[in-house]
Amino acid sequence: MKIGILTSGGDCPGINATIRGVCKTAMNHYKMEVYGIHNGFRGLLDDEIVPLGESSLTGLLSMGGTILGTSREKPFKKHSNTSLAEEKSAAILNTIRKHAFDCIVCIGGNGTQTTAARLADVGVNVISIPKTIDNDVWGTDISFGFDSAVSIATDAIDRLHSTASSHQRVMVIEVMGHKAGWIALYSGMAGGGDIILLPEIPFDIHRIGDAIIGRLKRGKPYSIVVVAEGIPTLNGKKAAQYIAEEIEYETGFETRETVLGYIQRGGNPTAFDRNLATRMGGHAIDLVAQKQFGRMISLKGFDITSVPLSEVAGKVRLVSENHDLIVQGRHMGICFG
Numbered sequence: 001m002k003i004g005i006l007t008s009g010g011d012c013p014g015i016n017a018t019i020r021g022v023c024k025t026a027m028n029h030y031k032m033e034v035y036g037i038h039n040g041f042r043g044l045l046d047d048e049i050v051p052l053g054e055s056s057l058t059g060l061l062s063m064g065g066t067i068l069g070t071s072r073e074k075p076f077k078k079h080s081n082t083s084l085a086e087e088k089s090a091a092i093l094n095t096i097r098k099h100a101f102d103c104i105v106c107i108g109g110n111g112t113q114t115t116a117a118r119l120a121d122v123g124v125n126v127i128s129i130p131k132t133i134d135n136d137v138w139g140t141d142i143s144f145g146f147d148s149a150v151s152i153a154t155d156a157i158d159r160l161h162s163t164a165s166s167h168q169r170v171m172v173i174e175v176m177g178h179k180a181g182w183i184a185l186y187s188g189m190a191g192g193g194d195i196i197l198l199p200e201i202p203f204d205i206h207r208i209g210d211a212i213i214g215r216l217k218r219g220k221p222y223s224i225v226v227v228a229e230g231i232p233t234l235n236g237k238k239a240a241q242y243i244a245e246e247i248e249y250e251t252g253f254e255t256r257e258t259v260l261g262y263i264q265r266g267g268n269p270t271a272f273d274r275n276l277a278t279r280m281g282g283h284a285i286d287l288v289a290q291k292q293f294g295r296m297i298s299l300k301g302f303d304i305t306s307v308p309l310s311e312v313a314g315k316v317r318l319v320s321e322n323h324d325l326i327v328q329g330r331h332m333g334i335c336f337g
Ligand code: F6P
Pocket: 009, 010, 011, 132, 133, 134, 176, 177, 178, 229, 265
């Protein structure tokens, strides 16, 4: 069989490990040919496609980013200009036919899963693999990239503790996650945050102020506040700036903000992400070999399985208020807003 592989959406640690898993399994175990499609779906539009061989895979397991390049091109997105959408769809189908691909493997987040589902709808054989630091892809318990981002954010929170306690300040740290609070919850709990704000849980600034003043009364004149970038703010302010200003106004405490930003997406994957990415890549090729197309690889508990792309498209996986980390955190006195 001849397969094309692309990576689309924001980069994250573990994409290259997945490419390696896909390619090595395809070439070594199934004797398939693999072609790299450059810059996500844009590579299908522009026919930027190169054969991948053993030599393309050296050093990929631990390497950040994606050797194939990525873009946020969404060729099936409804435009006001319908003829442009039709042109793009025709160009993609032409490229796939020209190369006679038996399957396209798409590695990406929510936008990619939706585009992959549209590709499947127009008759293309597709298998997708969930990738995002945000962990918000519906249908999988964990996406690779998440563990690495949590580990980077936790390290940053650990480092803010010493400044917070030395200066007796409130330190607000903003982490990524888009509309979901997964990174804030996991890094906030692992980093010993005192207040953790997620888009999924409405917050009250008075309760946050009370929590900070309560800590002062218990002999802790500093606090660490972890905020997800997706919490609601006023006047278009970034999450950390908004919360820091509100806390200073509410409590009179000296407050500083840090926006962790793209550091969370860069660099080496953790061992967990390397292994998850490797397994997901290999299982994706098993599905290709079995001709079970139109599915997304997923992790359920400890097992790798798959779900129909039609069920994944258009959905977002959010944190539930019953999540055990929130329940246990609340029991311990951590404020979730
Ligand atoms: O990859 C997911 C994510 O990191 C989100 O958390 C963030 O909002 C977004 O990407 C920003 O990425 P970009 O600037 O590449 O669109």
